[in-house]
Amino acid sequence: MEIELKPASKYERRIFYKEEWNVKDVPDFIIDSITSREFGFDHYGQGPNDRYKTFPDALRLKRFIKVKQPFAAYCSVAFYEKPKQRKGWQQSELVFDVDAKDIPIRTCDCKEGEVCDKCLNQAKDIVLMIKDVLNDDFGLNNINMVYSGRGYHVRVLDEEVMDASSDLRGQIVQYVIGAKEPDLTNNLGFNNLQHFIIPYGYPYNFTRWAKYTILHLTKDSELDNVNKKLLRDVLKERHFLEEDSWGLFRANIGPIRYKRLISAVARVNMGITDTKVSIDLKRILRLPSTLHSKVSMKSTLIKNIETFDPFDDAVPQFVYDRK
Known part of the structure; x- marks a missing residue:
């Protein structure tokens, strides 16, 4: 039915x-x-x-x-x-709200404001990635997953984050969904913020999400500061990312254009969750x-x-x- x-x-x-x-x-x-x-x-x-x-x-x-x-x-x-x-x-609980109708790069044919089984499955993939980051990188375990009706809520009740400020929550979200462009000259990522430590290795987490976003791009995708020629080249060379060959992907795209792409991807990722x-x-x-x-x-x-x-x-x- x-x-x-x-x-x-x-x-x-x-x-x-x-x-x-x-x-x-x-x-x-x-x-x-x-x-x-x-x-x-x-x-x-x-x-x-x-x-x-x-x-x-x-x-x-x-x-x-x-x-x-x-x-x-x-x-x-x-x-x-x-x-x-x-x-x-x-x-307060730390919440990640992933609404299928608001995923920035959807792979379905839904009209604006609508959802279907395909974009709901995409939302599910996203919350699975969020849960993995919260578990593996932060060591958080009191994580409750809720289907909201058109997407998912990830509700975290570990004491380490329950009393976190709005600013710290924003920093955590940026890390978890790969929404902050890493400093490509070092591997330190965020440092100690208030009493809660955001893990090192930020570039790795960013590339995990960047890979997800780039592999979902289509020829009709629109990214800030990414022209059609660069988008075509990204689609042509992204097969290297399936093998995690970021060096070859970056070399073929070119360092200047690669940086432009990474900046655009970070902005896209910011829309993964509300x-x-x-x-x-x-x-x-x-x-x-x-x-x-x-x-x-x-x-x-x-x-x-x-x-x-x-x-x-x-x-x-x-x-x-x-x-």
Whole structure:
């Protein structure tokens, strides 16, 4: 059956929250801190204007959602002493928001603002790379992967990053997604920032992402300061990157044009994730287990990202019942 990503009707929302939604599907990392989080709701499809909601326990949250059957439900990444007033900030999750419709170089034929199985798979590949960097380079392990409905949220709750400032979060994001052009004259990368150390070997991580981006370019791709001739040459010579032969690739492109390309790739990579979400200490995110009503998909905590398929694991029953 082909899944049509169209908005859910009010009747379909009612059926979902009455028959399918279960508060037990809300992740433990949210329930365990429920009294410290702000919740927000969109009841009419116009944005989350019902904010500053708090709940003392999962039962009260369940009752509210069962009655209201919201168009969308959200909760804060921040923990507060007084979440109802958003006062007394304590700490926040570090978040990477990868939306399939906003991937800078997509390999599908979707129109602007649309998503399909191909670009959703591309988004999944990206979050797998992000998870690997967080694990391998930073040693972070409390990483929760959530399918948001049109992409993925990577939600990190390791204590090492929970109290990080917005500036430090921005630096971490730049490292993780290869969005800062490395200094090609040395291999030091970032140094110690506040109390958190961003690993050495930054050029390696950058080339990992640069390779990903360059291998996804097409003849119609547009990059700042990269003309059509350079793009054609990149496409012609990029087979060297499949064998990690960066030296041959760089030599054939030429050092000046290579530097221009690398600068353009760094700017492209900055759009891989929504950095504004990552640095916002008071951001609210879609509540896992609830309905993304614009596309009739469930926001879902992912137990195994390797095998997760949104078109099998995040489709509400009412979608299958549509005629």
